[in-house]
Each structure stands twice: as structure tokens, then as C-alpha cells.
Amino acid sequence: MSDSDDDSGGEEYLFKIVIIGDSAVGKSNLLSRYARNEFNPHSKATIGVEFQTQSMGIDGKEVKAQIWDTAGQERFRAVTSAYYRGAVGALIVYDISRRTTFDSVGRWLDELKMHSDTTVARMLVGNKCDLETIRDVSVEEGKALAEEHDLFFMETSALDSTNVKKAFELVIREIYNNVSRKVLNSDTYKAELTVNRVSLTKTETDASKKTQNFSCCSR
Ligand SMILES: Nc1nc2c(ncn2[C@@H]2O[C@H](COP(=O)(O)OP(=O)(O)O)[C@@H](O)[C@H]2O)c(=O)[nH]1
Ligand SMILES: [Mg+2]
Numbered sequence: 001m002s003d004s005d006d007d008s009g010g011e012e013y014l015f016k017i018v019i020i021g022d023s024a025v026g027k028s029n030l031l032s033r034y035a036r037n038e039f040n041p042h043s044k045a046t047i048g049v050e051f052q053t054q055s056m057g058i059d060g061k062e063v064k065a066q067i068w069d070t071a072g073q074e075r076f077r078a079v080t081s082a083y084y085r086g087a088v089g090a091l092i093v094y095d096i097s098r099r100t101t102f103d104s105v106g107r108w109l110d111e112l113k114m115h116s117d118t119t120v121a122r123m124l125v126g127n128k129c130d131l132e133t134i135r136d137v138s139v140e141e142g143k144a145l146a147e148e149h150d151l152f153f154m155e156t157s158a159l160d161s162t163n164v165k166k167a168f169e170l171v172i173r174e175i176y177n178n179v180s181r182k183v184l185n186s187d188t189y190k191a192e193l194t195v196n197r198v199s200l201t202k203t204e205t206d207a208s209k210k211t212q213n214f215s216c217c218s219r
Pocket of ligand 1: 040041042159
């Protein structure tokens, strides 16, 4: 009947997600678009805001994402290990109109890897896809890089909102899937299964769907 393994209802998840990438690629605006539906054309380095929390429902459970934004430290290549600590999801952002930001992705992936001690759901995000006329990185290049590193991929625009919600929610779902897989594989859960004969249902969003065509800006 129910797949919940303890008290009914009240089950809650809190996931830490970090946004990384070169300065001015639109990290802060992606977050403000997602969390508050706001865009700031003149945004300076983030002051004061460490993270924003956003909730969504998955499988009838409340899933909260605590999404961290750098306070502009990336300009000094000094994003600290505290920033990454405990993160289970990451958006690695570049600006499709500035190739140098795309070239930095590898370095950001290395840094992420160095600081994470667990499975991290990772998505490569090509932001500013509204700037089609001055595009400097093709959708195909983005996709290829994502495939090479086994990342999800999407092009977004914090300016016109394209794919912003989708990108965050896909990462959150993937984290949730990772966690439930872990739970399903744990010995305690298996033991419980044999006792309670809980039937497992598969969620429709599964890891197999990694490289879908999530590019935007079809004009
Ligand atoms: N055209 C366009 N500009 C954007 C977009 N996202 C951010 N920007 C602009 O790019 C600049 C840097 O954005 P910001 O969010 O501060 O980047 P961060 O340094 O990575 O946090 C700002 O002037 C934003 O208004 C976008 O999707 N499209
Ligand atoms: Mg910022």
C-alpha cells in the first residue's frame, strides 16, 4: 500500500545545491529568477545572501532545496570548501555568449569533485540563451561537453525565464532519485522489505534520461 517506511506524512527532505561558474554568467540571476521570479539587469556581486530555500513536492513528499550562491568570490578563484560542503547537487553555469566561461567548466568540475564526498547531481547550464545573436558556444558543444562528463544539460535564460524552473527541478528530482535509490539499497530497508513486503513502484523520472534535448531558444 504505502511506500513510506515510518510514520505517515511529515516526511521531508532538505538538499543543498550549489551554483558555480565564472563571474557574470548569471548565477545570481538564475537563483533570483527561480526563488523569487526576479531579474536584476544591474546585479553586482551578491551581498549578504548565502542561500535561498525553495520547496517542491515529489511523490507526495515535501522536498526543500537550499540553493547556495557564491558571494562573488569566484572572481578571486577563492570559493571555499565550506561552500561545497554537504552539497548533493550542482549547477555549473557558463554564458553562451562568452566562450571563456565555457572553457572554465572543466576547472569548475574539478573543484567540485575535489570538494565533494558523495554523489552530486550535476547539470551543465548554458545561460543567456536569449542572446542568440551574439552566441559564442553552440548547443551541440554544450551537449557534447555534458555527455563527456556525464552531466545533465540545459540552456537557460534568467532574463526571459526559459528553462530556469526546469533546470532546478530536474536537479532536485535527480537528487531525490539518488537518495531514494540509496535508501532502497540500504540493508535496513531491505530487511524491512522482507518483513513488511512493501511493493516498490518506479518513479517515471529516472537517471536513464540524462541527455535529453533541453536546449531552448527555438525561434
Ligand atoms: N541577457 C541576459 N543577461 C543575463 C542573464 N542572466 C544574467 N544576466 C546579466 O548578466 C550579468 C551578470 O549576472 P549575475 O547574475 O550577477 O552573474 P553572476 O556573477 O554569475 O552571479 C548581469 O548584468 C545580469 O543582468 C540572461 O539570462 N540573459
Ligand atoms: Mg553572483
